[in-house]
Structure formats: structure tokens, C-alpha cells
Amino acid sequence: MIAYPRELILKDATPIILRPAEKKDTEGLFRFFSKIPKSDLLIYKDDVTKWETIDSWFTSSKYSKILQLVALKNDDIIAKGTLHQEGLYWHHAVEIKLVVEPEYRSRGLGSQMFRILLTEGLLRKFEKIIVRFTPDNRNFLRILEHYGFKPETALRCYIEDEEGKGPKDLIIASYNLEDWEGRFEFYNTVYGKGKTESDL
Numbered sequence: 001m002i003a004y005p006r007e008l009i010l011k012d013a014t015p016i017i018l019r020p021a022e023k024k025d026t027e028g029l030f031r032f033f034s035k036i037p038k039s040d041l042l043i044y045k046d047d048v049t050k051w052e053t054i055d056s057w058f059t060s061s062k063y064s065k066i067l068q069l070v071a072l073k074n075d076d077i078i079a080k081g082t083l084h085q086e087g088l089y090w091h092h093a094v095e096i097k098l099v100v101e102p103e104y105r106s107r108g109l110g111s112q113m114f115r116i117l118l119t120e121g122l123l124r125k126f127e128k129i130i131v132r133f134t135p136d137n138r139n140f141l142r143i144l145e146h147y148g149f150k151p152e153t154a155l156r157c158y159i160e161d162e163e164g165k166g167p168k169d170l171i172i173a174s175y176n177l178e179d180w181e182g183r184f185e186f187y188n189t190v191y192g193k194g195k196t197e198s199d200l
Helices: 023-034 051-059 109-123 138-147 180-191
Strands: 006-009 015-020 067-073 076-084 093-100 128-133 150-160 167-176
Touching (some): 023 067, 023 076, 067 109, 109 138
Antiparallel strands (some): 015 067, 076 093, 128 167, 150 167
């Protein structure tokens, strides 16, 4: 498995520490999610702006995660990534959820964290990696296209935007590691000389 904590370097040479989330991060995560636009939190089934929701991630077996990572700048959480199976009914599948603070977007952090989560899924022998997103999330779309994720279904007008912009579609895309063509693409991206996170 990947060793933590580890240092990530952003495009502007800013150093970031990435490590597994801990119970002591509850308050930091609460502050982090308060900075995120509500439209970006629609991928969560529970209200992550509530303290009890975040606390339950560490105290309730119902919300056990395979891996929770937080990115820190000067002890402040600026991104959170999760690898989990909650709500999935296939033992071979896992879902990635990733949220980055707006100030740190388009700086290479999201792509580096996504690559690590994807690699963690591969190392754990999962055959299918799933993501859910809204089609207006341009940065995330670029990352998914870079790694070869394919849309599987669109739930039309599935999400009600709390900011009054009307209903949004929810897209479900996947990366099938049993697909040899996809597997080659992933290994080429991780170990080859193609595009890197700094290009995104």
C-alpha cells in the first residue's frame, strides 16, 4: 500500500501533506465543508455541513470507510478524498469521492489525490471504480477523462440545487479494471510518460 503521510507539490510549488483522516479531524472537516459550495456537496447522501454527520464517519460502523484521506496546508484541511463501499452491493466495486477547497482547485491537488485513490483501489484488487458527479463540475470531468472513466448512466434531474438553479443531473461513471484495455491505459498513465497531474 501507499505510505502516509506523504508530501504533494502543487503547480505553484506549494507543499501539501496528505494523510489518513483521524477522529481529531472532525472539527477541521466541519470547517472545511463550510467553505465548499453547496452544489459541490450534492454527491453526499447526508448533509456534511452538520457536525453529527462528520462525527459519525469515525464513530459509527455504518459509515466505515476503506480509506479516508485529508490534504493539509498549515494544519488546515483543504481537500478530502474517500474510498468506500457504502451503498454499493457488489464486493468487487468501490466508489471514490473527492472534494477540494475552491482556492486550491486547478492547481494539481485534485488530480494527484484522485490518482492516489485510484491506485489504492487497484492495490486492493477492486475490479470496478465508481464516481458520481454533476455535469457542471468541469475540473472533475477533466480528471475523469484523463484516466479513462466512462459514463454508465445519467439520472435526469435527480438533484435539487439548493441555490435555486433548478434540478441537476447526476452522472455515474466507472473504470473497469477487468477491462484489459482500461487496465493498460491506467498503468500507462501511472507509470508511463503520458500526461501527468501537472498537465491538468
